[in-house]
Amino acid sequence: MEWFESWFDTPYYHLLYSNRDYTEAESFITALTSELQLPPGSRIIDLACGKGRHSVFLNKLGYDVLGLDLSRQSIEHNKQFENQTLLFDVHDMRNPIEADPMDAVFNLFTSFGYFESERDDKKVFKSVYDVLKPGGFFVLDYLNESFVKNSLVPESVVKRGDIDFKISKKIEGRYIIKDIRFETDGKPYHFFEKVKLHTPETILLYAEECGFERIKIWGDYQLNAFDSTNSPRCINLFRKKA
Structure with a gap:
């Protein structure tokens, strides 16, 4: 069993990170969906959804949401929130996603970089690419490796x-x-x-190999421009070429 399979399924993981700022997260998602000009009814996957807080909020904004996560305990917890336009399922992000074509896939709050092999990293991009409609968006919210080191x-x-x-x-x-x-x-x-310290250049390389183009890169949850030295985040907006 890999480290994330055991740690993410414990109550202590959720306790340790229980101070996460819901207001900041909801402001970020509101700004993000506005920036992407996603109309209500758009189909979105929350990939590595955890306890579902972002999936639930996206659904409240009027989106048709599928929350996917490797943790069975998290998905079992999330089932209480399900409705006709909000569903949850257990899924390993390296595997193909069996769903109708999506308008967007969000991978938020450093939910990538867990895998040892580059091959597994690339599988994530491939699974996302294949489930998106032409012109669909992939948001990869990752750490900024330079900021982390400093x-x-x-x-x-x-x-x-x-x-x-x-x-x-x-x-x-x-x-x-x-x-x-x-x-x-x-x-x-x-x-x-x-967690692997992927550089922005490596992330872009993986994306372009799959057929994505990078539209924007932001440096924080207020969607300010990315600065390679000082930005705490590296939030990538990719689009599947039509």
């Missing part, structure tokens, strides 16, 4: 309820590795995250 905090403690998450970060080769240790109910736990 702002790395090696050691920190994050308190959530009664649990102190002791976090250490380091860069090894092409990866940023986050080591997570904590105790609860007298039992020690150890997990880690390992």
Whole structure:
């Protein structure tokens, strides 16, 4: 089992990241859908949807949404939100997506870069490309590798309820590795995250190999222009060539 298959399916993963800013996320998605000029009723996949917060909000904006995630526990949780225009399913993003052609696919908040092989990275682009309509959009919201290297905090403690998450970060080769240790109910736990530091150039290369063109690249959730040194994010907007 790969690290993300076990870690993402634990309640501790969701607890650690429970402070995520819903207001910022909803503002980002509102701005993004406006920028893309996606009319209500457009079909969108939320790829690596987690607990479904973005899928639910997209659906409230009037979109027909399919949320996909590898975590069975997350998808089981999300089933309570389903309706005629909001569905969830378990899916590995490397595999072909069996769905009607989509207007857009969103992969948000660094939900890419988990895989060891370049071949698996490219499979993600291929699966997205194949499920999109001609002219459809692919939004890949990723970390900015230069910013990560310049702002790395090696050691920190994050308190959530009664649990102190002791976090250490380091860069090894092409990866940023986050080591997570904590105790609860007298039992020690150890997990880690390992995310590839893809450069914007590498991401563009993967996309173009599949047949995408990059329309824009933003540097933060306010959709400001990307700066390779100072931008915290690398938000890519690709379009499937018609």
